[in-house]
Amino acid sequence: MSSITVAAHAKINLTLYVGNKRSDGYHDIDSIMHQIVLSDEITVSADDSLRLTVAEGTAPAGEDNLMWTAARRFLDAASLTKGLSMILKKRIPSPAGMGGGSADAAAVLLAANEVYDHPLSQDELLSLAAGLGADVPFCLAGGCARCQGIGEKMTPVTPWHGLPLVIVRPDISVSTGAAYAQIDASSHKRPDTTEQMVQALEEKNISLLSASLMNHFEEGLFPQEDELARTSEALSRFGRPFQMTGSGSAFFLIADDLKEARHIAETISREHSAWYTAVTETL
Missing domain, CATH: 3.30.230.10 (Ribosomal Protein S5; domain 2)
Known part of the structure; x- marks a missing residue:
């Protein structure tokens, strides 16, 4: 070929x-x-x-x-x-x-x-x-x-096909090295919820999935980067599960359906025109 x-x-x-x-x-x-x-x-x-x-x-x-x-x-x-x-x-x-x-x-x-x-x-x-x-x-x-x-x-792990997602990335680049250093220096870290997340995916349990979301980079970066904390606050008002992914700076929000996802994305784009927004879903 x-x-x-x-x-x-x-x-x-x-x-x-x-x-x-x-x-x-x-x-x-x-x-x-x-x-x-x-x-x-x-x-x-x-x-x-x-x-x-x-x-x-x-x-x-x-x-x-x-x-x-x-x-x-x-x-x-x-x-x-x-x-x-x-x-x-x-x-x-x-x-x-x-x-x-x-x-x-x-x-x-x-x-x-x-x-x-x-x-x-x-x-x-x-x-x-x-x-x-x-x-x-x-x-x-x-x-x-x-x-x-x-x-x-x-x-x-059992995938959850078709979860509607809103991707939001504020106009900021973050230092992964600084985030790791912040995590290393922390005396208190959130417990690992990966086992619960595996169960949530197997059972297609959205409540357990929501409760199991966790990312240590949030606690490593939010105190240093006001824009990340601001993005988290903006997403929290929609009342849907959300989280920063990887070392950032993008977040994902899990909507009830694609119609709601598009509405949320449009609202965020109007209020924060400099932020990247997209509607997608899990494979």
Whole structure:
């Protein structure tokens, strides 16, 4: 196959427990990640050299993009002397904690493997993904999973298809490093609710899901970033479950249905025109 176009789906963190800092500088996590419909579009073609074109949205178009690193490592691992042409249509906001860059890198690995007639196994692709970033293995596997270790230890979890979501990203970028430092310095952290979230997904229990939402980055970042606390306050008045995803700055709100989701998104857009808003749902 000479060319393939794939969707690189964003993710949300329904739980994100941040454990102690490890000797290698990373933190152990316990998180339920769930893919959502919102996605970037990536076209990958066989080529004589390595090229990346950003055809829509804003993203680096060279070696600073994780897609480039993913392509280079795939070609090396597959012992290919040829290259890849990559075209990116960027629709996932970034930086947002939604795994946009990770999803793009995972999509490149999958598409490149397809274009070159599957020279690498799924395990080999997952190994490459783990070397690219903590969220890349999940984005490659897809669906819904409990991610532990630094994100590479994945246990499939029953997905909840079609949960209506409003994505809101205030116009702010946050420091993940500063957030980790704040969490490390905290003497009191919210308990890990990941087990309860697994149960909520299995039972399709929205009340238990709502009660099980948790993200340690909220307590690490809200005291430092007024705009994040302001976004949380703005979402709280709709009376629906919501949470910041990943290390931010995007939030997701779970609506009763898509009609309500669109109404909430329109209301937020009117009142906060600088914020990114989108309506989507879980895969």
